[in-house]
Amino acid sequence: MAWATDLWVLHMQLMFIVLSILYCAGFASPGITSSFVRSQWPSVDIPLDNEVFAIPKGYNAPQQVHITQDDYDGKAVIISWVTMEEPGFNEVSYGLSEHHYDSSSYREVNNYTFYNYKSGFIHHCLIDGLLYDTKYYYKIGSGDSVREFSFKTPPKIDPDTPYVFGIIGDLGQTYNSLSTLEHYMQSEGQAVLFVGDLSYADKCEYNDGNRWDSWGRLVENTTAYQPWIWTAGNHEIEYQPELEETDSFKPYLHRYTTPFKACGSSSSLWYGIRRASAHIIVLSSYSSFVKYSAQWKWLEAEFERVDREKTPWLIVLMHAPLYNSNKAHYMEGESMRSAFEAWFIRYKVDLVFAGHVHAYERSYRISNIQYNITNDSCGPVQDETAPVYITVGDGGNKEGLASTFLNPQPDYSAFRESSYGHSTLELKNRTHALYHWNRNDDGKRVPTDSIVFFNQYWTGISIRRKLKKQHSNNRTMDI
Numbered sequence: 001m002a003w004a005t006d007l008w009v010l011h012m013q014l015m016f017i018v019l020s021i022l023y024c025a026g027f028a029s030p031g032i033t034s035s036f037v038r039s040q041w042p043s044v045d046i047p048l049d050n051e052v053f054a055i056p057k058g059y060n061a062p063q064q065v066h067i068t069q070d071d072y073d074g075k076a077v078i079i080s081w082v083t084m085e086e087p088g089f090n091e092v093s094y095g096l097s098e099h100h101y102d103s104s105s106y107r108e109v110n111n112y113t114f115y116n117y118k119s120g121f122i123h124h125c126l127i128d129g130l131l132y133d134t135k136y137y138y139k140i141g142s143g144d145s146v147r148e149f150s151f152k153t154p155p156k157i158d159p160d161t162p163y164v165f166g167i168i169g170d171l172g173q174t175y176n177s178l179s180t181l182e183h184y185m186q187s188e189g190q191a192v193l194f195v196g197d198l199s200y201a202d203k204c205e206y207n208d209g210n211r212w213d214s215w216g217r218l219v220e221n222t223t224a225y226q227p228w229i230w231t232a233g234n235h236e237i238e239y240q241p242e243l244e245e246t247d248s249f250k251p252y253l254h255r256y257t258t259p260f261k262a263c264g265s266s267s268s269l270w271y272g273i274r275r276a277s278a279h280i281i282v283l284s285s286y287s288s289f290v291k292y293s294a295q296w297k298w299l300e301a302e303f304e305r306v307d308r309e310k311t312p313w314l315i316v317l318m319h320a321p322l323y324n325s326n327k328a329h330y331m332e333g334e335s336m337r338s339a340f341e342a343w344f345i346r347y348k349v350d351l352v353f354a355g356h357v358h359a360y361e362r363s364y365r366i367s368n369i370q371y372n373i374t375n376d377s378c379g380p381v382q383d384e385t386a387p388v389y390i391t392v393g394d395g396g397n398k399e400g401l402a403s404t405f406l407n408p409q410p411d412y413s414a415f416r417e418s419s420y421g422h423s424t425l426e427l428k429n430r431t432h433a434l435y436h437w438n439r440n441d442d443g444k445r446v447p448t449d450s451i452v453f454f455n456q457y458w459t460g461i462s463i464r465r466k467l468k469k470q471h472s473n474n475r476t477m478d479i
């Protein structure tokens with residue numbers, strides 16, 4: 001099989017060369033507004049009696065199973081599920097081979113009410129001390145309601161370990177949402193970076209919690225098998241004083257946990273993790289981030305903890321984009337941009353992913369940190385030290401597409417298209433990553449925006465070393 005490996009390596013090298021040329025050529029060229037117009041599927045929630053929301057068989061069977069990383073470095077997983085009739089069995093059995101379980105874990109069960117809705121029993125079980133890069137099988141439930149799943153832990157933290165992330169946002173539970181999920185499952189994605197707005201239950205009368213339950217069942221085919229890294233969006237806030245519901249993020253926080261304590265955060269809404277060769281920072285667009293706030297102080301400390309020698313790829317997630325040229329939600333990320341953009345430049349963030357706008361957009365490397373009220377210098381400029389900003393709020397929820405972009409296309413916008421899809425980010429090594437945005441063309445998954453990203457930290461070092469070497473060679477020749 002050596003020839004097949006060689007062929008694959010050659011194929012990858014050619015792809016890097018072609019995409020690198022396209023990337024370099026595209027950087028100085030005008031941005032692209034895609035002319036693709038998708039045929040509209042109805043932007044309505046799939047009926048609750050559809051088979052995609054089927055309740056698993058058996059009394060009190062576990063449902064809505066999902067996992068996420070539950071420590072800083074990827075050796076712990078929290079497994080969550082819901083039982084509807086009674087608390088039932090709150091134990092996960094797990095092991096290294098199918099149907100053979102030699103360890104078990106317990107933790108907590110909670111539930112909540114929201115106006116006239118009463119949730120099922122929400123279980124969260126931590127399993128830790130796991131081996132890296134290892135497949136685990138797990139079992140939840142009891143009697144004839146037992147269900148079995150599996151997941152694979154990430155490789156150990158290493159600057160050159162390859163890893164593939166999917167990026168999905170604003171998903172909801174329409175036929176377009178289902179198409180996005182099905183297309184993502186065809187990818188090689190090993191974990192999902194979810195950029196907020198999960199179920200859109202808040203768009204239903206009285207924020208119908210049954211739509212949280214149906215969403216949990218819709219996504220279980222992926223969330224039970226690989227971690228989704230959660231970011232909260234505006235549809236998670238659910239602040240409804242007219243229903244006497246004034247605890248913001250109540251259903252979301254009961255149902256979806258994050259490893260915020262492991263990184264010194266004081267809130268589940270902002271936190272950091274390290275996974276394979278990436279350091280992921282999750283921010284909350286709908287919590288205070290002004291100077292000296294808890295989120296601001298935590299982020300200042302978290303950026304100092306980032307070690308690019310171990311995790312070269314520095315990725316930030318949030319819900320409201322900092323750069324967006326769609327008329328929908330235009331400028332809503334401006335206050336966070338003014339609070340944090342200077343840090344993004346200083347710490348050489350590679351990529352910033354957001355959702356919220358129901359369209360796709362990728363920026364060039366740009367910054368707007370030179371704002372000075374007396375010299376008119378207040379627009380984004382090309383900046384090789386800045387991150388690329390990508391909006392992937394196109395998962396397919398019931399609010400439909402954001403189809404009106406600003407005209408003409410601003411200089412900072414590299415590619416934009418108003419249709420549904422998801423992204424994949426393939427971290428190849430410490431210097432290169434291959435990125436695709438995949439459009440949902442009815443029934444097909446179509447890579448539409450593809451690019452090679454050069455690491456902001458390591459590529460800079462390589463270039464400096466090369467220049468230094470050239471400089472010293474020239475001096476030697478001069479002598």
Ligand SMILES: [Fe+2]
Binds near residue numbers: 319355357
């Ligand atoms: Fe949103």
